[in-house]
Amino acid sequence: MNKGMRPDDLVNYVQLPQEYDDKDYLREYYGNIEWAVRSIFAGTLGWFDGNPTTLFSLSPAEEAAKMVDLAGGADALATHARKALANGEAQWCAQLCDHLIARSRESKEAKLLKTEALEKLAENLITATGRNYYLTVAQELRAETKK
DSSP: OTTOOOHHHHHHHOOOOHHHHTOGGGSSSSOOHHHHHHHHHHHHHOSOOSOGGGTTOOOHHHHHHHHHHHHTSHHHHHHHHHHHHHTTOHHHHHHHHHHHHHHOTTOHHHHHHHHHHHHHHHHTOOOHHHHHHHHHHHHHHHHHTTO
16 A cells, blocks of 8 residues: 555455465355455545546446446447356456446346356356355345246
8 A cells, every 4th residue: 555556456366375275264255355445445544446437436326327338228238248258357357337227227148147247257256245245135136037
């Protein structure tokens, strides 16, 4: 932080020393290093990440509308999201779906696609709280599509 690194930089920089990284009892079962780094940053320096663009960001709905237009429309963005999931890029798929859902909260297709992405992300996550949250939100999204 003293060198001007932002949260996204820090989570890629901070690692457990090798002598601790191999300890089974220090594995990320409950929390994880990335969350701790972000928490320390926010607790020390506050919410602002140092990027002037985030001082007054567009609302999620405004950004989503612009991203959907940039991608060539909702159908094109959904195609990119499906392709990402098929290529094993569940995180990217979920992020693309967030734009589709923010643009149209009623989009059952985007909710179901995000559900699949979250379930995929949960499969390999050792952090129990994160895995539980992925699966809980996936369950909620699936329920929303049945209304």
